[in-house]
Amino acid sequence: MNQMTEIALENAITSAARPLDAKMRGRDVNVFYGAKQALFDVNLDIGERQVTALIGPSGCGKSTFLRCLNRMNDTIDIARIDGSITLDGQDIYDPKIDVVELRARVGMVFQKPNPFPKSIFENVAYGPKIHGLASNKTDLEEIVVTSLKKASLYEEVKDRLHEPGTGLSGGQQQRLCIARAIAVSPEVILMDEPCSALDPIATAKIEELIDELRANFTIVIVTHSMQQAARVSQRTAFFHLGVLVEEGATEQIFTAPSDKRTQDYVTGRFG
Amino acid sequence: MANQSPVSTEQAENQARLSRIRSGLARRHGRERRFRLYGLLAIGAALAFVVILFSMILSKGLPAFTQATLTIPITFDAELLDIDPRPTLQDGQSPADLRAADLRWQRDATMLNWNSIIEQSVRELTGDTQIAPRDLQSIIDNGERFKLRDAFVANPALAGQTVEMQLLASANADNWLKGNINRDLPDAQQQLSADARALADRLYEDGQIRMAFAWHIFTNVDSRSAPASAGLAGAFMGSLYMMLVVIVLAVPIGVASAIYLEEFAPKNRLTDLIEVNINNLAAVPSIVFGLLGAAVFINYFRLPLSAPIVGGLVLTLMTLPTIIIATRSALRAVPPSLRQAALGLGASRTQMVFHHVLPVTYPGILTATIIGVAQALGETAPLLLIGMNAFVAAVPGSPFDQSSALPVQIYLWQGNENRNFFEARTSAAIIVLLALMISLNAVAIFLRSRLERRR
Numbered sequence: 001m002n003q004m005t006e007i008a009l010e011n012a013i014t015s016a017a018r019p020l021d022a023k024m025r026g027r028d029v030n031v032f033y034g035a036k037q038a039l040f041d042v043n044l045d046i047g048e049r050q051v052t053a054l055i056g057p058s059g060c061g062k063s064t065f066l067r068c069l070n071r072m073n074d075t076i077d078i079a080r081i082d083g084s085i086t087l088d089g090q091d092i093y094d095p096k097i098d099v100v101e102l103r104a105r106v107g108m109v110f111q112k113p114n115p116f117p118k119s120i121f122e123n124v125a126y127g128p129k130i131h132g133l134a135s136n137k138t139d140l141e142e143i144v145v146t147s148l149k150k151a152s153l154y155e156e157v158k159d160r161l162h163e164p165g166t167g168l169s170g171g172q173q174q175r176l177c178i179a180r181a182i183a184v185s186p187e188v189i190l191m192d193e194p195c196s197a198l199d200p201i202a203t204a205k206i207e208e209l210i211d212e213l214r215a216n217f218t219i220v221i222v223t224h225s226m227q228q229a230a231r232v233s234q235r236t237a238f239f240h241l242g243v244l245v246e247e248g249a250t251e252q253i254f255t256a257p258s259d260k261r262t263q264d265y266v267t268g269r270f271g
Numbered sequence: 272m273a274n275q276s277p278v279s280t281e282q283a284e285n286q287a288r289l290s291r292i293r294s295g296l297a298r299r300h301g302r303e304r305r306f307r308l309y310g311l312l313a314i315g316a317a318l319a320f321v322v323i324l325f326s327m328i329l330s331k332g333l334p335a336f337t338q339a340t341l342t343i344p345i346t347f348d349a350e351l352l353d354i355d356p357r358p359t360l361q362d363g364q365s366p367a368d369l370r371a372a373d374l375r376w377q378r379d380a381t382m383l384n385w386n387s388i389i390e391q392s393v394r395e396l397t398g399d400t401q402i403a404p405r406d407l408q409s410i411i412d413n414g415e416r417f418k419l420r421d422a423f424v425a426n427p428a429l430a431g432q433t434v435e436m437q438l439l440a441s442a443n444a445d446n447w448l449k450g451n452i453n454r455d456l457p458d459a460q461q462q463l464s465a466d467a468r469a470l471a472d473r474l475y476e477d478g479q480i481r482m483a484f485a486w487h488i489f490t491n492v493d494s495r496s497a498p499a500s501a502g503l504a505g506a507f508m509g510s511l512y513m514m515l516v517v518i519v520l521a522v523p524i525g526v527a528s529a530i531y532l533e534e535f536a537p538k539n540r541l542t543d544l545i546e547v548n549i550n551n552l553a554a555v556p557s558i559v560f561g562l563l564g565a566a567v568f569i570n571y572f573r574l575p576l577s578a579p580i581v582g583g584l585v586l587t588l589m590t591l592p593t594i595i596i597a598t599r600s601a602l603r604a605v606p607p608s609l610r611q612a613a614l615g616l617g618a619s620r621t622q623m624v625f626h627h628v629l630p631v632t633y634p635g636i637l638t639a640t641i642i643g644v645a646q647a648l649g650e651t652a653p654l655l656l657i658g659m660n661a662f663v664a665a666v667p668g669s670p671f672d673q674s675s676a677l678p679v680q681i682y683l684w685q686g687n688e689n690r691n692f693f694e695a696r697t698s699a700a701i702i703v704l705l706a707l708m709i710s711l712n713a714v715a716i717f718l719r720s721r722l723e724r725r726r
């Protein structure tokens with residue numbers, strides 16, 4: 001018992017330094033769009049209850065890798081993937097895996113806020129409803145309120161839960177999308193440049209939120225902002241031309257990268 | 272001094288650039304103004320045509336909604352009403368026998384000399400003893416005797432009484448009074464005799480003949496022997512039944528096929544072929560669908576000739592491609608971000624389509640439906656080929672009964688030999704058809720605005 005706490009403590013202290021028990025593992029991931037290869041032999045572990053940032057110049061395959069993690073690439077006709085990606089040790093590309101269940105476990109927040117053209121309440125309630133997570137109306141209401149609170153949006157919208165979600169400001173919409181994603185209680189949340197359409201204040205709010213969510217969720221975030229990666233993530237992976245160049249503790253990537261390309265990128269010499 | 276020269280060349284370059292932009296500006300604005308002008312001209316021309324069309328139809332058709340009607344005391348002369356009392360249930364008579372006896376009695380009632388009763392009543396009204404019976408009868412519509420019969424059958428106690436009734440003037444009298452016929456034509460070219468014309472004029476001046484609203488246009492069926500009392504009820508119901516068939520069949524089938532093709536079908540040769548064929552079908556002339564309907568529904572499936580069900584099926588075939596194509600383009604216009612949002616939450620494909628994609632396409636689907644149904648409503652050619660131009664003097668009780676349809680009725684009336692009278696009638700029928708279409712559109716606009724507000 002004592003020993004376990006000690007290990008946990010040590011993990012917490014050094015969590016930035018090495019991946020803990022990997023929640024998800026990518027092995028030799030190659031992705032093709034038609035004849036064009038977008039990812040080359042990517043091997044990357046996503047540590048549990050950590051924020052992993054994916055950085056790299058435009059077109060290097062960050063979004064592609066992110067979409068592999070919840071099989072959103074399935075919706076692109078010409079996309080083909082080989083290699084393996086596991087969630088808790090189970091291959092998510094196994095034919096036995098149901099993508100509906102997978103996406104309930106690995107949620108996603110998109111670059112552009114995309115609330116449903118329905119009320120704020122219905123936006124958040126939709127996921128729990130289709131997955132049958134709430135047994136009755138009060139349950140559902142509670143899930144909605146907790147999710148909105150976790151997404152730090154509740155105070156701003158509590159008086160207009162039944163107004164359209166599309167009537168919120170951009171930053172509020174993005175937090176609504178985060179609330180919608182966490183209402184399903186996923187284990188992993190994928191975020192593809194969640195702040196790129198937002199102003200600095202809304203961005204700061206979301207960064208704060210990501211930091212809080214880390215306690216309960218495993219988060220993978222794609223970002224173009226070095227500062228953001230440095231502020232919110234514990235581990236950072238640098239992609240370049242479809243290749244995973246370097247992965248490590250965020251601090252180390254930004255202060256002492258081992259690869260020349262990483263160094264050039266983080267110091268702003270290209271990209 | 273040394274660093275002033277680069278600044279001044281920079282200024283000069285700036286000036287040159289600005290003047291180049293400015294010299295182009297006038298041309299750019301000119302082009303924009305011209306384009307706006309063309310747009311306005313096009314809209315103006317379109318509007319002008321619509322206004323001309325509507326004012327022509329209205330000016331021709333509106334007079335047909337009022338018709339010369341004679342208010343006259345009718346004497347149900349007991350002597351002329353030579354008929355037994357209406358049968359009642361006798362001891363030991365079965366209800367079926369009674370019904371047969373009653374039908375026989377009604378037939379006899381129809382055979383009574385109603386024309387003489389009308390003639391006598393008109394003669395009494397005018398006090399003219401000289402005028403020929405034929406002239407007297409010629410100013411009253413031939414179908415009005417049935418009005419007398421119906422009143423008598425409903426109340427046999429009328430025999431020997433005098434009641435005031437409203438009788439339609441004949442089509443010829445209506446023409447004469449409305450000035451649809453040249454009053455200076457010689458007798459030989461007039462439809463009514465000189466006596467009958469004078470009589471009509473006198474009754475009109477005395478206020479016994481008035482122009483009354485012609486409700487019978489909406490309640491009567493078509494008639495050849497009594498053109499003045501011909502109405503649209505049969506054709507209207509026929510069209511309504513066909514609309515019903517089209518809405519019930521074409522909309523669900525069309526929308527479902529569009530959803531399947533757009534959202535679920537694998538993209539391969541077969542679906543490409545289907546897509547090409549649907550596009551081709553949309554361009555097939557409507558008369559071809561009529562031929563197909565005659566061959567398939569009537570010859571093969573033995574559905575009744577001239578029935579709205581067959582018309583509805585043919586129009587369904589014709590409307591399907593329109594609805595499918597428009598629905599697919601509405602589905603295609605849904606932003607991918609909405610689909611991703613649903614899928615990313617773990618919605619299945621079906622849930623994504625039915626919970627998120629379809630609701631935002633309702634307005635588009637509704638528009639598609641209305642365009643398709645309105646097209647079907649106005650279609651004439653295929654209906655001619657399945658016998659819907661047959662003369663049917665009954666309101667269809669179901670889609671399987673013989674009936675006409677509004678556009679076909681317009682076509683038939685347009686070709687009627689009593690041109691003077693039916694020209695206005697044709698325009699009146701067009702007004703009814705247009706009113707039906709406009710109400711259809713109004714319903715669609717209302718539904719769409721409600722759907723859009725809900726979002």
Ligand SMILES: Nc1ncnc2c1ncn2[C@@H]1O[C@H](COP(=O)(O)OP(=O)(O)OP(=O)(O)O)[C@@H](O)[C@H]1O
Nearest residue numbers: 033038056057058059060061062063064065076078
């Ligand atoms: N749907 C697609 N079809 C074809 N090629 C694609 C598709 N999506 C991405 N690609 C290609 O795959 C490569 C990686 O794209 P990806 O979107 O993953 O880049 P990214 O790192 O997310 O870039 P950005 O920072 O600009 O978002 C690019 O060369 C891109 O052109």
Ligand SMILES: [Mg+2]
Nearest residue numbers: 062063064192
């Ligand atoms: Mg991207």
